[in-house]
Amino acid sequence: MTTDATVLDGLDFPTSGLAVGDDVADLLFREARTAAAFTPDEVSDEQLAAVYDLVKWGPTALNTVPLRLLVVRTPDARRRLAAHMNEGNRDRVLEAPVTLVLAADTGFHAHIPTLAPHMAALADALEGQPEQRESMARMNALIQAGYLIVGLRAAGLAAGPMGGMDAQGIDADFFAENGWKSLLVVNVGHVEGAGTHYPRAERLSYAQASLSV
């Protein structure tokens, strides 16, 4: 598929302090909302791969890039996943065009010789440290989850991230063999308008959220 029809012209006058136009700032952050309902339009694997190929470049500690994606499409897989979601999130999983389980790969160290050749010895050192590995994997995959949500929006898609789930149940059902640990479930699709009827919630100001020393 092509998204040429939605290409931004980038000519909006940018807000002071930003290097991207207002249209890009709106698409990625300011106007983007957590989607409550999607149009029936499909999301192709090619589009998800384009999002991944964009956000894979985001930095992680030692270039460990431990984020993994379970792409849930089939009716059977949807029902299995929905059973592990909090009640209010079940229909969302059953109805979304596609749902991603964002997970941290506790076996990420096997890729260190490829991803960070100068740290190759670390792969062996981490082999016997499963708790350290899980902590590293979760921390860096969560940072990558932030990149991914921005990347979905950069592809013109809307994201509906949800944390209300039985993460251990998902892990036992889907990841018993590969050691992935589920972090977040994200419904993905297209929206009409804002994709939600909820009013925009408040945010803390920069003055409230920062300290200078």
Added chain:
Amino acid sequence: MTTDATVLDGLDFPTSGLAVGDDVADLLFREARTAAAFTPDEVSDEQLAAVYDLVKWGPTALNTVPLRLLVVRTPDARRRLAAHMNEGNRDRVLEAPVTLVLAADTGFHAHIPTLAPHMAALADALEGQPEQRESMARMNALIQAGYLIVGLRAAGLAAGPMGGMDAQGIDADFFAENGWKSLLVVNVGHVEGAGTHYPRAERLSYAQASLSV
């Protein structure tokens, strides 16, 4: 300050599957690199506030937005922070135009009545659950750390995130009174060219990092 000179024209032909132009994709992810050295150009508080005001809109669970920023500028504060960094990261903190300590606010629940009024009762419920609060704060602030790194780049800034530090030492030195927990230290500034001489490291392919069910 204004960054008009670096405004992207957005007219590059976008890569298939994306809704933003190649120039934006390059700025935010594909060409952006973890900075090893910065130019002497300053980073103003106004510019940091513009970045915050962009990324504050990114989604978090229950709109808790627990990410906090310690903005480190003064020589004394730089030296205090550098003392808690791993040896290889000390000079980077001493030499960066500005350094941010990204932290999770374990007292985020005090803001729930403002940020998520329909969940106001949760503020009281969380008061007696410090471990649950810290887990929620860390998870959501890490996702926000991903937004922030993208946001710095959207402002034309380069980021040098570092995890090699004594986080508990930073917390004891800077956050003894406010309950913030340091997650990541990020040097921020302007770069010439790529801002690093390290070759671009490999990434896993979409096929390697995903499973479909």
